[in-house]
Amino acid sequence: MSVKTIEDLFIHELSDIYSAEKQLTKALPKLARAADDAALSDAFHTHLEETQGQIERIDRVVEVLGIRLKRIKCAAMEGLVEEGKEIIDSIDQGALRDAALIGGAQKVEHYEIAAYGTLAALARQLGYKDALPLLLETLEEEKATDQKLTMLAEQGGNQRAAQEGRKAA
Template sequence: MPMKTVQDLFIHDLSDTYSAEKQMTRSLPKMARAATNPELQAAFEAHLEETRAQVERIEQVAEQCGFKLKRIKCEGMEGLIEEATSLIDQIEAGPVLDAALIASAQKAEHYEIAGYTSLCLVAQKLGFQEAVSLLKETLGEEQATDQRLGTLAEAMQIDEAQAAA
């Protein structure tokens, strides 16, 4: 069905983001299992719980706005997950893989941050104030996760990764 209005676009983008979050709930456990750094494992596990809550929040937004989510697949997130899975398959467990997992996770976080930033703006323009509040809550979580991943990356012993090569 063609999108003719900004509300149609909002529903499409919200549905796309819903798909992205659902995909992440399946990907994060694999990333946690692949990580060797205990703090990184814990970060992935914690974000999995946040992501499950984010899925529920999107369902709340759709309900509050009075529309049904579309059944679509987020191709952008699918590509990011495929890339991370490929790295898991190609790199031996250890500091190099941990560095690759952090980079992959940050790419996904940046993708989600961009999506939620846009959703907040459009929801604001459409007058969906309650939705804006829920979407901003998730945006804040995504930004905090990106920050945690960045801190982990900075704390990593790059010398360990180099020595493992």
């Protein structure tokens, strides 16, 4: 896609995050199954529901702006999903894998936070007043998910992984 204007950039970025969210809906159930800790598995299931709502919000942005998304594949999310698969394939189920899954999930959240922050800034610049609240709502959800993942890690996930490691040594 040729990006020549700020409007083109907005559509490109929105198309990219749409692809990212679609890829995430396929990856999250696998992450939930791979998690050993029930709270982490539940967090992945909750984020799947949120992601489906975020896709619906993107659809509303498209509708209110009267634009068409481009058919592109988000390479960044493709790489992050692949990292998640590598974690599952290379680390035995347990606290260490959970710690790695949390780290991988936070990489995803940070990517999404950056993407929605960029989209919100572009929407402000373009005067897309009807789209901006939808983008900001998703941005806040992504930040909240990142905080939940941090709490899971700090409330014992990383500590359990460290204890498992000492036992194995």
